[in-house]
Amino acid sequence: MNAMAALQQYQTVNTQVQAFEASPHRLIQMLMEGGLTRIAQARGAMERGQTELKGELISKSIAIVGGLREALDHRQGGELAANLDGLYEYMTSRLLQANRNNEPALLEEVAALLREVKSGWDAIAQ
Template sequence: MLDSGFQAYRSTAVEGRAAGADIHKLVLMLFDGFLEELERVAGHIQAKRFDKKAQGIERLLRILGGLDASLDHDNGGEIAKNMKSLYGHCGQALLQASLKNDVQQLDSVKAVMTDLQQGWLGLGSQAA
């Protein structure tokens, strides 16, 4: 009961932040959510909570889909193409980590996504 209340609060809080955010902030929110969920998935693998791991992997793949959908392929040129490739690589690595219950595979995804997040943070500070 408490867990469902917390989830409802969290969902409302995220929706509220998203409603007032520009695309840059929305992408950063996706990166934040991705990295938080990635940590939870690692914990689920370590604790052998494989049903929760599967739900987490599904959420991670949906977030990657959202990040991929945010790419501007018409104006993004080589950067958009490379980002798409990195998102695809991360998706494949997530599936492999899930199949093998391999936390180390998640570390490579975390490294890529943290680097991308830092790049987006840098873009925001340049624009400010």
Template structure:
């Protein structure tokens, strides 16, 4: 799983953060990275920097594909199936946004990610609290 996510990032400090994070913490970081990349893509469109726009959209697509591949679809979870469909939808929308330099589509996908992100953050906080409580019980 980490190997797939590393393809989306080249920053050494980020790699260190990823290797120190829980799996859910990695998902949170990926969502945050995708949201930032979409904001950068919109800014690049405004500035006529279309190569940068393409790079930022491509980065987001790579993140979405990494998230999609990491889903455990064989466990027949409705949540995993729905996320798979949503990630595929977002990737299709981003392809169209890239072709048309459409900031509204970028905003749509960014909004979807921003809607889901708090749920992942809550799960991550719950996991961290459980690990902390387990550590205190051992001592």
């Protein structure tokens, strides 16, 4: 096993252990962090012309946003949950458009929106 493969395996196991031990609040933070990471990686792949990798990373970003959307509690969250649901739907649409049109600015737009939501989530006392 080469060093890069070993590092990736360690990161996978480390992330799984962290997720297993994490509170629900922390799990949402981890999803947001993962989304931001995948978007940044997708932007790099887009800039390098790595079409297949870009598509995979944007797909992972979409799945993460979908996970955030599924985690919304509309019964308890009321209007806030409805607003976040709409925002996550918009993010998904923009990610699809970024992938289709190779527009890094759209990836940055989604990243900025996700950072804004994450800063609010991070400010919530656990």
